[in-house]
Amino acid sequence: MTVRAVVRGVGHYLPERVVPNAEFEKSLDTSDEWIRSRSGIERRHFASGDETTSKMATWAAERALKNAGLDAADLDAVILATSTADLTFPSAATMVQNALGMRNGFAFDIQAVCAGFVYALTNANALIVSGQAKRVLVIGAETFSKIMDWTDRSTCVLFGDGAGALILEGVEQDGTTGDRGILATDLHSDGTYRDLLYVDGGVSTGTSGVLRMEGKEVFRHAVEKLAQTAHTALEKVGLGADDVDWVVPHQANIRIIQSTAKKLGVPMERVVVTVQDHGNTSAASIPLALSVGVERGQIKTGDLIVTEAIGGGLAWGAVVLRW
Numbered sequence: 001m002t003v004r005a006v007v008r009g010v011g012h013y014l015p016e017r018v019v020p021n022a023e024f025e026k027s028l029d030t031s032d033e034w035i036r037s038r039s040g041i042e043r044r045h046f047a048s049g050d051e052t053t054s055k056m057a058t059w060a061a062e063r064a065l066k067n068a069g070l071d072a073a074d075l076d077a078v079i080l081a082t083s084t085a086d087l088t089f090p091s092a093a094t095m096v097q098n099a100l101g102m103r104n105g106f107a108f109d110i111q112a113v114c115a116g117f118v119y120a121l122t123n124a125n126a127l128i129v130s131g132q133a134k135r136v137l138v139i140g141a142e143t144f145s146k147i148m149d150w151t152d153r154s155t156c157v158l159f160g161d162g163a164g165a166l167i168l169e170g171v172e173q174d175g176t177t178g179d180r181g182i183l184a185t186d187l188h189s190d191g192t193y194r195d196l197l198y199v200d201g202g203v204s205t206g207t208s209g210v211l212r213m214e215g216k217e218v219f220r221h222a223v224e225k226l227a228q229t230a231h232t233a234l235e236k237v238g239l240g241a242d243d244v245d246w247v248v249p250h251q252a253n254i255r256i257i258q259s260t261a262k263k264l265g266v267p268m269e270r271v272v273v274t275v276q277d278h279g280n281t282s283a284a285s286i287p288l289a290l291s292v293g294v295e296r297g298q299i300k301t302g303d304l305i306v307t308e309a310i311g312g313g314l315a316w317g318a319v320v321l322r323w
């Protein structure tokens with residue numbers, strides 16, 4: 001018998017405010033047509049008022065707990081993937097822990113930018129299979145609207161805010177690829193690419209800074225590295241593209257999603273796409289897409305899913321799981 005980290009619940013939260021592409025035409029030399037055709041994005045949600053990263057994470061977590069039929073007291077750990085925590089410290093994860101009324105266990109943030117959720121899943125899986133935790137709340141939550149340069153048309157039209165959450169639970173399985181739960185993970189980073197995608201502020205500058213990106217270069221790395229890591233993760237457990245029911249990619253750009261699916265050999269009918277509605281929500285994009293995919297009736301129990309993501313660092317990776 002093998003203990004696997006099985007998804008027991010899922011939920012998400014999106015800010016009330018929806019901003020269509022046309023809104024940017026008022027202040028920037030851009031157009032709905034350019035944004036749609038170059039990125040696939042049609043609208044995004046922007047946080048306002050009390051919609052902070054930790055609050056959106058909490059609301060997504062409450063929905064995932066409800067979906068799982070569990071209380072916060074049933075959790076052993078909270079892992080929150082984010083690059084936009086409310087404060088430098090404490091971690092946004094401990095704020096979520098407090099807001100949920102969870103007095104036991106432990107909570108921490110993971111910062112791997114857009115790859116944050118695959119890093120968080122990998123860490124949650126390690127805690128569960130090693131017996132250090134039975135149930136882990138894994139969240140991706142971001143307020144990238146707080147780190148935009150609103151005069152830079154090449155970045156500010158691409159990002160959005162939101163949160164998604166999964167509850168993972170250790171369940172004894174047969175030890176085969178027919179098992180439910182996380183079957184394989186594959187992580188990478190390469191700090192030599194620091195200047196391709198970064199925020200120009202932090203404790204060294206005394207400002208929170210704004211996002212800077214060499215879009216074309218990141219695009220090139222994304223297409224090459226995402227297909228590779230997804231393929232490697234599948235190969236680790238002897239699976240291939242034909243076994244995959246759903247690719248749930250990081251939602252940065254429809255052209256990256258399409259090229260990666262093509263390289264992987266999975267048709268677009270088997271790819272969950274939410275980029276048109278959410279934009280790029282960084283670490284929140286995969287759990288948002290998983291939750292929306294379930295709501296739409298696309299993802300069902302027993303489906304084999306591959307998630308893959310890349311972002312600042314560069315950091316990238318993939319997770320193979322059976323829902």
Ligand code: UT7
Nearest residue numbers: 030031034038039114153154215216218219252253310311
């Ligand atoms: O989450 C992980 C990290 N992020 C990504 O994965 C994003 C990766 N990159 C991309 O998605 C794409 O590179 C972009 C969507 C950012 C840009 O698409 P592109 O096809 O690579 O366009 P480009 O950067 O080559 O720009 C083409 C032109 C440029 O004009 P010139 O130099 O050809 O005259 C830009 O100045 O489009 C211009 N441009 C715009 N025009 C209208 C850039 N942004 C805009 C805009 N509206 N918003």
